[in-house]
Amino acid sequence: MARKPLISAAMIELMARREHHAWTLEDLQAGLSAAGTSPNFSTVFRAAEKLVADGTARKLLLDDGRARFELAGTHHDHLHCVECDELVPVPCVIAGAQSSALEAETGVAISEHHIVFSGLCQSCSGRRE
Amino acid sequence: MARKPLISAAMIELMARREHHAWTLEDLQAGLSAAGTSPNFSTVFRAAEKLVADGTARKLLLDDGRARFELAGTHHDHLHCVECDELVPVPCVIAGAQSSALEAETGVAISEHHIVFSGLCQSCSGRRE
DNA sequence: GCGGTTACGCAAACCGCTTGCAAATTCCAG
């Protein structure tokens, strides 16, 4: 039939290693290069795109204008560290009751949400004291 | 001394009219054109930038990659309507206690947050029934 | 090996935002 998509596989493995939680395309390319393969940027892009399409990964856009990719999993939210620029996962703080209340109050219909906290991640926060 | 910045003034007035809550640069340009002035895109951009700089307005980045500007005011969050693409303000649902609990639990230091709900705004939601 | 199918690399296009520069406008002092 066809070729085996080496990059996607390597990419999943890389992302699973959790040096980062969320990876920019640049991060991914750098990580893959370090791992031996030095794929073209568009290849990385396409692989990431595919992972998103088949539900393996999720794409996030931050206020800095750069996309980040994370492996899909249970819902959580994020903290964007203003110091080290890492995007750290944090548990979701919005209870179902809260969004229902909000729906009742405002008349909107909520299907999902996405919270981004800004502040210091655990290590940067510790380093400051 | 200097010229009077006609555009910024017109822009504030336009935004206060609340046809939208949050305006893309394109929206702003279109709105201003409709109002008589047909400013250049960079002029709109610069005016918006200035309003943000002096605290009159706030800039938001959505997952669609386009910036939106809203008049600054009390803190609130947003719902991005998947049908009409409007960005609607909703009251904030995160209590101080919740973020403190999150800080305690994860060791991060939170300075602010930004929630974007996805779903249907009030009018689109009503129209669906 | 052979043909079909698919991933890859390269370079160019794209999108929305930004910026440099010169022309236009306004304000104030004389």
Added chain:
DNA sequence: CTGGAATTTGCAAGCGGTTTGCGTAACCGC
């Protein structure tokens, strides 16, 4: 009224990050 300084505005080019078109090369089953 007029000259000049201060600023905004328009134009066009530039930019960062992402996306695409296309030709080549790798893999698969036969």
